[in-house]
Amino acid sequence: MKGLPSLERAVVVLSRFPGVGPKSARRMVYHLLRRGDEAILDLVTALEGLRERIRPCERCHNLSEGALCWICSDPSRDQTRLCVVEEPSDLLAMEKAGLFRGVYHVLGGRLSPLDGIGPDALHLASLESRLQAGGFVELILATNPTVEGEATAHFVAQLAESVVARVTRLAHGVPMGGELEYLDESTLYQALIGRRNFRFDP
Amino acid sequence: MKGLPSLERAVVVLSRFPGVGPKSARRMVYHLLRRGDEAILDLVTALEGLRERIRPCERCHNLSEGALCWICSDPSRDQTRLCVVEEPSDLLAMEKAGLFRGVYHVLGGRLSPLDGIGPDALHLASLESRLQAGGFVELILATNPTVEGEATAHFVAQLAESVVARVTRLAHGVPMGGELEYLDESTLYQALIGRRNFRFDP
Numbered sequence: 084m085k086g087l088p089s090l091e092r093a094v095v096v097l098s099r100f101p102g103v104g105p106k107s108a109r110r111m112v113y114h115l116l117r118r119g120d121e122a123i124l125d126l127v128t129a130l131e132g133l134r135e136r137i138r139p140c141e142r143c144h145n146l147s148e149g150a151l152c153w154i155c156s157d158p159s160r161d162q163t164r165l166c167v168v169e170e171p172s173d174l175l176a177m178e179k180a181g182l183f184r185g186v187y188h189v190l191g192g193r194l195s196p197l198d199g200i201g202p203d204a205l206h207l208a209s210l211e212s213r214l215q216a217g218g219f220v221e222l223i224l225a226t227n228p229t230v231e232g233e234a235t236a237h238f239v240a241q242l243a244e245s246v247v248a249r250v251t252r253l254a255h256g257v258p259m260g261g262e263l264e265y266l267d268e269s270t271l272y273q274a275l276i277g278r279r280n281f282r283f284d285p
Numbered sequence: 286m287k288g289l290p291s292l293e294r295a296v297v298v299l300s301r302f303p304g305v306g307p308k309s310a311r312r313m314v315y316h317l318l319r320r321g322d323e324a325i326l327d328l329v330t331a332l333e334g335l336r337e338r339i340r341p342c343e344r345c346h347n348l349s350e351g352a353l354c355w356i357c358s359d360p361s362r363d364q365t366r367l368c369v370v371e372e373p374s375d376l377l378a379m380e381k382a383g384l385f386r387g388v389y390h391v392l393g394g395r396l397s398p399l400d401g402i403g404p405d406a407l408h409l410a411s412l413e414s415r416l417q418a419g420g421f422v423e424l425i426l427a428t429n430p431t432v433e434g435e436a437t438a439h440f441v442a443q444l445a446e447s448v449v450a451r452v453t454r455l456a457h458g459v460p461m462g463g464e465l466e467y468l469d470e471s472t473l474y475q476a477l478i479g480r481r482n483f484r485f486d487p
Contacts, residue, residue, distance in 0.1 A: 129291070147289070172311075
């Protein structure tokens, strides 16, 4: 808005969020200004909390408020199964599914040579130490099914195969509730490759 | 996320924004944490800027960074036409349309007795002083076409009718690019009431 640099600045900063365009950012700013000082302070306090208290788990690089995250510090988790994910948000998605009771390793991204993200930019050294320390019977690759994610999975598999008995990856296939008609070819291709007996005994 | 109160707090505060649900709020938080300290500080600085520098224009209650907003301090605006809107965002919408070259009065809301918003909660006293000071030849009511907005328009019209020669309101009708088939009945009703000669000389 003409003559209101601080308002415009807030709009610019808020529109850096994924899925927030300049229009929604402006609506957010008006919302804050209408709700007043307290609403802005609430947000500032919450942001300072993020900045000051959230740090990576020393073992798995998940988000944490202590030295170890809530998974690494939970003795009931199965310490013999390791699931490798790209980001903390992927870990959260896995946890929501609820089946996996093992522990995680968060890579902090995926290999992407074009963006200058090589193996050194990911938490691979600490993964290797954890694997070398032994004790894992299975490593589950849960990187994203993108070109970079697949490349990352291959890289991690090579690290793991000599030390872990079983290296697996998430199944690709038809998503629950999805319709074949609207599914992309490569997913259908993967679903066909991965087909299982109808009477399946897990 | 279990064991991360500061993350959860940020999610709760961000989901107070209109149109931001818990899922997008969480995505926003992960985005900030991935981008790191600097991204969070940028946002904090922008918010502090809003809180410290934006204040209401002393004359029209539009958002401003000085005593008078950029419209009230612009000598080229027509000081004889006054447009009354509910919120600064409505003023901005009018400005984007670009036709109006007069000045504004921002009420800061609309009458809504059920929510305890009576005439005293709106900037009506300052509107009355401005009208009494004289010099206005037209007052344009640009409140929203809701029940409360219409009630507010009626209230303002009663204030103004004795001192301003012409009290008008925005036309209701078919929105440009809209299709009659999908238009609600009351808009079509208003469009019919407000019909004009096809060869219209403004």
